[in-house]
Amino acid sequence: MPSLKDLRMRIDSVKSTQKITSAMKMVAAAKLRRAQEQAEAARPYAERMERMLGSLASSMTSNEGASPLLAGTGKQDMHLLVIMTSDRGLCGAFNSSIVREARKMISELQADGKDVKILCVGRKGWAQLRRDYASVIVDLIEDVGRQRLGFDDAQGVANRVLEMFEAGEFDVCTLVYNTFQSAISQIVTRQQLIPFAVDEVEAAMDEESAAVVYDYEPDETEILDVLLPRNMSVQVFRSLLENNASEHGARMSAMDNATRNAGEMIDSLTLNYNRTRQAFITKELIEIISGAEAV
Amino acid sequence: MAEPFSFELVSPEKLLLSDDVTMVVVPGAEGDFGVLVGHAPLISSLRPGVIDTYNGDKVEKRIFVAGGFAEVTAERCTVLAEEAVPVEDIDASAAEERIKAANEAISEADKDTARNAAETELAVAEAMLVAGRGN
Numbered sequence: 001m002p003s004l005k006d007l008r009m010r011i012d013s014v015k016s017t018q019k020i021t022s023a024m025k026m027v028a029a030a031k032l033r034r035a036q037e038q039a040e041a042a043r044p045y046a047e048r049m050e051r052m053l054g055s056l057a058s059s060m061t062s063n064e065g066a067s068p069l070l071a072g073t074g075k076q077d078m079h080l081l082v083i084m085t086s087d088r089g090l091c092g093a094f095n096s097s098i099v100r101e102a103r104k105m106i107s108e109l110q111a112d113g114k115d116v117k118i119l120c121v122g123r124k125g126w127a128q129l130r131r132d133y134a135s136v137i138v139d140l141i142e143d144v145g146r147q148r149l150g151f152d153d154a155q156g157v158a159n160r161v162l163e164m165f166e167a168g169e170f171d172v173c174t175l176v177y178n179t180f181q182s183a184i185s186q187i188v189t190r191q192q193l194i195p196f197a198v199d200e201v202e203a204a205m206d207e208e209s210a211a212v213v214y215d216y217e218p219d220e221t222e223i224l225d226v227l228l229p230r231n232m233s234v235q236v237f238r239s240l241l242e243n244n245a246s247e248h249g250a251r252m253s254a255m256d257n258a259t260r261n262a263g264e265m266i267d268s269l270t271l272n273y274n275r276t277r278q279a280f281i282t283k284e285l286i287e288i289i290s291g292a293e294a295v
Numbered sequence: 296m297a298e299p300f301s302f303e304l305v306s307p308e309k310l311l312l313s314d315d316v317t318m319v320v321v322p323g324a325e326g327d328f329g330v331l332v333g334h335a336p337l338i339s340s341l342r343p344g345v346i347d348t349y350n351g352d353k354v355e356k357r358i359f360v361a362g363g364f365a366e367v368t369a370e371r372c373t374v375l376a377e378e379a380v381p382v383e384d385i386d387a388s389a390a391e392e393r394i395k396a397a398n399e400a401i402s403e404a405d406k407d408t409a410r411n412a413a414e415t416e417l418a419v420a421e422a423m424l425v426a427g428r429g430n
Binding site: 038041042044045048049051052055056150151154163166213214215216217218222223226227230233234237 | 303305306307308309310323324325335336337338339340364366373375377408
C-alpha cells in the first residue's frame with residue numbers, strides 16, 4: 001500500500017508529463033498547418049512540370065538515345081531504396097510503419113535475387129534498419145529541413161541519388177515515404193524515381209493538352225536532359241513535404257492520445273489517493289475512540 | 296492594343312506570380328523571345344536573365360530568373376523558374392559575393408560534376424549582377 005505522500009508524488013509527475021505532451025501536441029498542430037500550406041504551395045510547380053514532361057515524352061516517338069533516367073539502364077539488378085523517416089521520435093507508428101514497409105520490400109527484392117542498397121533520410125529509420133541491414137546502408141542524410149524544409153534540401157538528396165546513378169551504383173531507385181491523408185491516417189507509399197514512370201503521367205494528362213503540338217527550343221532531347229534531373233528534385237521535394245506533414249500529423253495524434261491517457265491516469269490516481277486518505281482518517285478515529293473507551 | 300493573356304511564374308516552393316499581361320519577354324536558351332496572345336505552342340529552357348512583363352506599352356514587372364523552363368500556348372505562358380528575384384531587389388554586393396564563391400569553387404573542384412555546378416553558379420551570379428546594374 002503506497003503512502004499518501006507517494007501517491008501525491010505520482011500524481012504530480014503524471015501531471016507534468018501531461019503538460020509536456022499537450023504542449024507537444026500544440027506545437028505539432030501548428031507545424032502541421034505550416035507543412036500543409038507548404039505542400040499546397042508546392043503543388044502548382046509539380047503539376048506544370050508533369051504537364052511539360054507528359055507532352056515531351058509523348059512527342060519522343062522512340063526510346064532510342066533517351067536519357068537513362070527515363071529509359072533505365074536496361075537492367076534491374078541493383079535497387080536503391082530511399083527510406084524517408086523523421087529525425088525525432090514520439091510520433092506514434094510513423095517511423096515503424098515506414099520501416100516495416102521497407103523491410104518487406106527488401107526481403108521481396110532479395111528473394112528475387114536482386115541486390116539492394118539503402119539510403120536513409122532521417123535518423124529514426126536508420127537506427128531501426130542498421131541492426132539488420134548495416135552492410136547495405138549506403139549513407140544517412142540527417143537534419144533535412146530542420147528549420148524549414150526548402151527546395152535546397154530536396155535538391156541535396158536528389159543530387160546524391162543522381163551522383164550514385166551516374167557512377168552506375170544502381171539500376172532502379174524507389175522512394176519510400178508516408179503520404180499525408182489526414183492527421184490520423186498516413187499511407188506508406190512506394191514511388192519509383194528512376195527510371196521515371198512516364199506512363200502514369202501520360203495517363204493523367206487530359207486529351208486536350210495532349211493534342212497540342214509544341215515547338216521545342218533547343219530540341220526535345222536537350223530539354224529532357226535538363227528537365228529529368230529537375231523533375232527528380234521536384235519528386236523528392238514533394239515526398240519530403242508529404243512526409244513532413246505526415247510526421248507532424250502523426251505526432252499530433254500520438255500526443256493527443258498521450259494527453260488523454262495521462263488524464264485518465266490522474267483521475268484513477270486521485271481516486272486512489274482520496275480513498276487512502278479516508279481510510280487513514282477512519283483508522284485514526286477508531287484508534288482514538290477505542291483508546292477513550294479503554295480508559 | 297494587344298489582348299491580355301495569363302502569365303504565371305512558378306518556383307518549386309510556391310506560385311510567385313499569376314497575372315494578366317499583354318506581352319512577356321522571356322530569356323530563352325537560344326535568345327530572348329517575346330510572347331503575345333496566340334503564340335504558337337512552345338517549350339523552351341531558359342538561361343539566367345530577366346523576364347519583362349508588359350501591360351499596354353509599358354514594362355510592368357522585371358524579374359530575374361536563374362534558369363528554368365517556359366511553356367507557351369495560345370492562351371497562357373507558364374515559367375518554371377529555379378530562383379526568381381524582382382530586379383529592384385537584387386543586391387549587387389551579394390551577387391559579387393556569389394561570383395567570388397563560385398570562382399573559388401571552380402578552382403577547388405576536383406570532379407567534373409562539381410566544376411560544372413560551380414560554373415553554372417558563376418553564370419547565374421554574373422547574370423544577376425548585370426541585371427541588377429540596369430536599375
